[in-house]
Amino acid sequence: MSLNGDDFIKRIDGLNNEVWVDGKRITGKISAHPAFSGVLAMKAKLYDYQVEHCEEFTFFSERTNSRVNFSYQQPKTIEDLKKRSIATQKLAKLNAGLLGRSPDYINTGIMSLGVAEEIFKEENQHYHINIRQIYEDAMENDLTFTHTFINPQVNRSDNYFEESDKVIAAKVIRETSEGIIISGARLLATQGGITDEILVLPAGGNYFEDPYNYAFSIPSNTPGLKFICRESFVSNESIYDAPLSSKFEEMDSIVVFDNVLVPWERVFLYKNFKISLRMFSETKFNTFLLYQAVSRMIVKTEFLLGIAESIVETISIKEYQHVKDKITEIISALEIIKALQLSAMTHAKVDSRNTMVPDDYPLNVAICYYPKIYPRLVEILQLLGGSGLILLPTKKQFDSSIGSYLDDYLQGTNSNAVDRVQLFRLAWDLCMSSFGSRQTHFERFFFGDPIRISMGLYDGYPKEKYINMVKDYLS
């Protein structure tokens, strides 16, 4: 496998996906569009990096008879899990853990579905072959995916059921000999329009009926498929002024299906609500996604700790008790999230498919914990930075005739003004810019509604032994 960054960019540019930004459809190379150039350059860098470090980031696959990306590997030993996590972290370090949809994230999900193919066999003898083929194609071509599993947020009441004559949530409106025809929308495809394919999975909620129960993957340029983007959060194309958003703005989009034909051979679930319900846990899809995510969060937390401590040094506030106490909160979060990842790995068990599966509980605790602690870490940055996070002149101010004033008046302890402002702009872009706020929001809702995650952990956790511990004590 020798796809490098340039190859990847060419492939994506070549798709001519239908992507709409601020009222206009993108024509020409998407990699040259200001809303996407940064993130595509970042993704290209990931490809280049794995070409350069082939041993670490690929494995030999017997299925494809070639070396393929690490994220597609079925882990069979704890050592495999460890290597996987190290690779995720090394890639994450290239983007400070800010690329929430690093390609290995959904790749990992594709792997878990592909390995668990037999689950999809129940309803239809072809579905498991289809998911296997999707998996093998992905591996062979080192594809990237966006995915979507939320329906439009029209009404979140528990009693809301979409009327059957309406088309809002994407659904099958017709079947043909070639495939199923989908119309309607799905939400929040991050990086929608800049990946090779889109993986569409059951959306949950009150959508029990057949037309809503399906899963497939199709190329992003399938006719009728449209990605309608939110406003871009690249606040400034200057790396100095927007040190994060200029590189990592992933974009989110509404996915519109306008009579999209999904060929039968790309469908691996249809009309089977029971499998919809079971598939996320039984394929270990969630477990593996979380394993990737937690590894990435470690890197992000390290970066945040680095920024916080750099601020402390730059404006000399180490002497204050409450400052140390705040940094200790970050340190604690880092050690806790690392420990939970270690626990998940150490207590992994082999399942019936010969997959080494990380322990679910520490990962679920991590995904209850991080959405709560991350906003606090961001708040700590804000509290440490204080007024320094407001008065941030742009590079052009420094470069203008009044720049010398700034050189004098914005210097830090042991730091010149340009460097000091650069550091504070970095903090600002992580915790206060539109991009940064979206990052916080993204972590807060990373795996969905926090209350549902919390209830899910409660429901699944083995509580009997602790009840028995109390019973034994009392008797």
Added chain:
Amino acid sequence: MSLNGDDFIKRIDGLNNEVWVDGKRITGKISAHPAFSGVLAMKAKLYDYQVEHCEEFTFFSERTNSRVNFSYQQPKTIEDLKKRSIATQKLAKLNAGLLGRSPDYINTGIMSLGVAEEIFKEENQHYHINIRQIYEDAMENDLTFTHTFINPQVNRSDNYFEESDKVIAAKVIRETSEGIIISGARLLATQGGITDEILVLPAGGNYFEDPYNYAFSIPSNTPGLKFICRESFVSNESIYDAPLSSKFEEMDSIVVFDNVLVPWERVFLYKNFKISLRMFSETKFNTFLLYQAVSRMIVKTEFLLGIAESIVETISIKEYQHVKDKITEIISALEIIKALQLSAMTHAKVDSRNTMVPDDYPLNVAICYYPKIYPRLVEILQLLGGSGLILLPTKKQFDSSIGSYLDDYLQGTNSNAVDRVQLFRLAWDLCMSSFGSRQTHFERFFFGDPIRISMGLYDGYPKEKYINMVKDYLS
């Protein structure tokens, strides 16, 4: 007094203040510059409004023998305090409480200094006349002010003293027969460059020496005075897309003094560290500023409650316990801040200058409380809005050929898509845009470092009677 919005705009445009944005000095009308047009239009609206509601917003001043703005009135009765607070709130309603530096804020401060003129007499027989004149000029012409009392954040250590041969914090570098010559910088003049004058007050911290101890007010266009702005947070000039920043972005600036001559008749404090220390509390400057601020915060909280409840209705989430509980948090904050304002007013006392001064303690509690609760209120908006706060297409997307998809897929319960997105954009601009994050930061640090405020409240609070209550109990 009949200054209306147009008059005000003309006056500001006419000043030709030296204001730098993104590497360029503004030439031409500042009211036409995209970074300032919104906020200046807003301020003009405030002037127009008080022309229209003259009875409520002005009083007859014997000093000037004319009707002048309510904020300049020396309150002598609780009724005066009540009218003042109602006027502040009515103006605040025009900007949802988001204009932190509404003109009445610093006007109020000027009043408190002017009324307490005798404090400045101690050192020099002219200083009290100067502040009186500044006060009367301000009243007569209904001037607006920016102000500054922070030095550059080079080093925040308690042990840091600026070396005497350096010019960083603005200081007197020379005296002449005409006045004092100032060089150096001051931070964080909000609305710097779009007000008539700049009020400069002692900065506190480790700046005990004479050259750092001064107070004055000078026109914003005084030669050598430069306002260097941060990046503008007007994310979009469309009112639909940026419903708040397009109107209320106040801008913050570094104030550079490059050999600025401050005429003696504008100086009302100099070389007297003792007065620097006492003036904020003895003139009731802080108390009156807080009284204005708390009145404004009430309006802001009401607006935030309105947004939160509108989201609840729009996506039908009223049935969830935790949703109600979160709205109740906002209600509680609103009632608490209102009650503290009432308490400050009800327990006001007349001082030796015949001024009715609000009770300081409830105001100080408010300013400990609001910086902590406001970020939580903002977080509640984020938690209620969920994914709805991410996928926010611009107006141009709605107006383009794919707009009809959005009409279908982004509708809310009982709300069409355009209205629903407008509401969510409003919430986003309050809690997640660069503008919104700056608002949160502004409230968090409204009156300075929260820990110092908390310690100040402790130090000033009458604790003896409670210690005695315990002593009595035990004996």
Added chain:
Amino acid sequence: MSLNGDDFIKRIDGLNNEVWVDGKRITGKISAHPAFSGVLAMKAKLYDYQVEHCEEFTFFSERTNSRVNFSYQQPKTIEDLKKRSIATQKLAKLNAGLLGRSPDYINTGIMSLGVAEEIFKEENQHYHINIRQIYEDAMENDLTFTHTFINPQVNRSDNYFEESDKVIAAKVIRETSEGIIISGARLLATQGGITDEILVLPAGGNYFEDPYNYAFSIPSNTPGLKFICRESFVSNESIYDAPLSSKFEEMDSIVVFDNVLVPWERVFLYKNFKISLRMFSETKFNTFLLYQAVSRMIVKTEFLLGIAESIVETISIKEYQHVKDKITEIISALEIIKALQLSAMTHAKVDSRNTMVPDDYPLNVAICYYPKIYPRLVEILQLLGGSGLILLPTKKQFDSSIGSYLDDYLQGTNSNAVDRVQLFRLAWDLCMSSFGSRQTHFERFFFGDPIRISMGLYDGYPKEKYINMVKDYLS
């Protein structure tokens, strides 16, 4: 009215109520029993105090043609409300606000029911006469009451309905010409067995059927009525060792009705579920109870502030930022609760019965706020006291031959050992003894399940005007 403490004690002793403590029925004078002697002496002190300060604590009632206790007065002006609150606070100061069921608490409730007698007329022409009589008797004799409105906690599920053939929650099992016969239990009668009467009100929850819908008041010694107490929390009869529990342990009891005949003339509600639902809000029963409670909470918070600051002085920890910050939290709670009380009083309105009714919203906010903040205030005491709250020798240790060691080793800064330990024992008894923990629990659940209170506040609060504020802004 000239009932003094002795009269009161004699009256209670004379009732010979059926009270069970630790497996034994109390025989002899209940005022001499160690579980009750402290609290009864405290209540006697309240009677004595109002005899001594008759003007302040009584008013002339035309109904009884005599001076009666202030808590029975129907307030008609804001001045009346103010006097009422001052009287409550003066009494509360005698017990540091720790007597949650100070007689004026339920007296106030009786007043609100008596004044609103017409509500009970709807079903039966006699009921309003009965409640009027109960009110006038109470007034005339300055009676004290316990009350109960919780059913046993067998099953708190929303789907739980008690089976009709079971007798668990107290219910009417028979009617006779003389009255209704009640069997079953009610929970948590604080001071049950040491008051003149017991007021029994509808219990809420899933108890819709007739036998559960009743309200009455009967003497505590009515045959068949039994008070089964929890363990006493008087840890020690020494005032030094148990400075709070030795005086203010109010005791809680299960009230058992074993075929208790309630005469018709004591019944004021029966078989009318609709009135059960409406009565608490329509009679302003809840509003007036809260008004009393909030007044008491102010005193309790002042006492807590006094203890905290005394600890700070005794062990010299004023220099620590975090210590000041913690005391400021207490100060803030005090000012907030005072401000909410002021707001309720200031915004009071006269209702159709000519009663001046405090504003409900600030009171409801207070009762959302205090149950959350009080445990934090208690925690602050724990954090300030540190190890000093553990090593607390008893008075007997001081008085023994090793006492001189303690005199040397347990002294504080500016405080001898006996005084220092006394102060810390006081803090311990407020925040760590069984008595203190029960106090915390009591405040936490003072007005019921915090989540239900929070939802109730949401439901009742006028939110439309804030929604309209947003609508106006957007249009």
Added chain:
Amino acid sequence: MSLNGDDFIKRIDGLNNEVWVDGKRITGKISAHPAFSGVLAMKAKLYDYQVEHCEEFTFFSERTNSRVNFSYQQPKTIEDLKKRSIATQKLAKLNAGLLGRSPDYINTGIMSLGVAEEIFKEENQHYHINIRQIYEDAMENDLTFTHTFINPQVNRSDNYFEESDKVIAAKVIRETSEGIIISGARLLATQGGITDEILVLPAGGNYFEDPYNYAFSIPSNTPGLKFICRESFVSNESIYDAPLSSKFEEMDSIVVFDNVLVPWERVFLYKNFKISLRMFSETKFNTFLLYQAVSRMIVKTEFLLGIAESIVETISIKEYQHVKDKITEIISALEIIKALQLSAMTHAKVDSRNTMVPDDYPLNVAICYYPKIYPRLVEILQLLGGSGLILLPTKKQFDSSIGSYLDDYLQGTNSNAVDRVQLFRLAWDLCMSSFGSRQTHFERFFFGDPIRISMGLYDGYPKEKYINMVKDYLS
């Protein structure tokens, strides 16, 4: 080694230590005294248990040529650390993790000092021999220890230095040929008076001078040594009524040294402030104590989870979102503390003494985390239990003639009244009794002042690599 529970009790009883409770010196068997009988029986059970499970709880020591308690073993492999932690947890399960000073706690400390003997050599050629001998004696006889390292809390100001002519903090007042003579006090010897020996270590703080710098271990019955106890928190000797305090009340005491002769051969540090400062970290004393403590905390948290979930089932509140959310908080705490322990073990490293030392950072994070989360877990129990935690009749009430009422009225869903009350009494004794409050306080301050621990973690943590991560990113 075959010391069983009876042997241990006989040995302790035989010491006739000078222990004062409530003004009286204990005479006769201390194991029969109500304040100590429970905890001594518990400790006896630990001895019996290790006799019964000899393989697991002992190892063969070449130093003593016998099997000795696991806690004295120098760990040399990660496997050793794992066994050690499992043994600690198995013992902890016998007391639900509530015995904070389980013998293996200080034994572990003795081991770490003994193994690191060379540190004490610097000053004096005998000191390292002394600590080695103390270690070997302890091992050979399976001794138990109390320890103390806090001086009296007279004045906690940073500027406080004890005057040299006063004797408050225990200090060397004289040297003789036989040893050093100590007078003064030390605080908070938990289990003081019911262990074989007392280990006395440097107390920290502003005690730099020679007389305060010493370390030794002496028998608890050394003449002049007195243990002055606080009030006992055994609220009731009935196991039903006081299910925890009747068994695990460990007692805390002031240790008075009245001219106590400490023989030279028991001294291992003297007059060397530098070693005082270094010894806790260099011997890994703190690290090993924390490793034990964290293992115990896991068990305690499991027990707490068991109680919480038992309450949920008993009163049927599983259907409420917020209830599940609260249990999830406990689950999260459990998984986090387990993960940190795993991390400390997994990342252990061999030091220069061939000891396998757990990683310090996760342990330090644990000891920042647990003191904050434990009070919240306790609060969750309170919130879940609600009014059920107040109305808890004693066993005697159940056994009396009114018991049958309780049987009817206090039953739970699927639980009879006696069992239901027993469960709630258990919860109450953990979270609300004087004993329970002391447990909370104990965990909160387990390793000292939380702020100092937090600052220590900050100071010691390797932050450079994260600063460099940011530098690399920006360049």
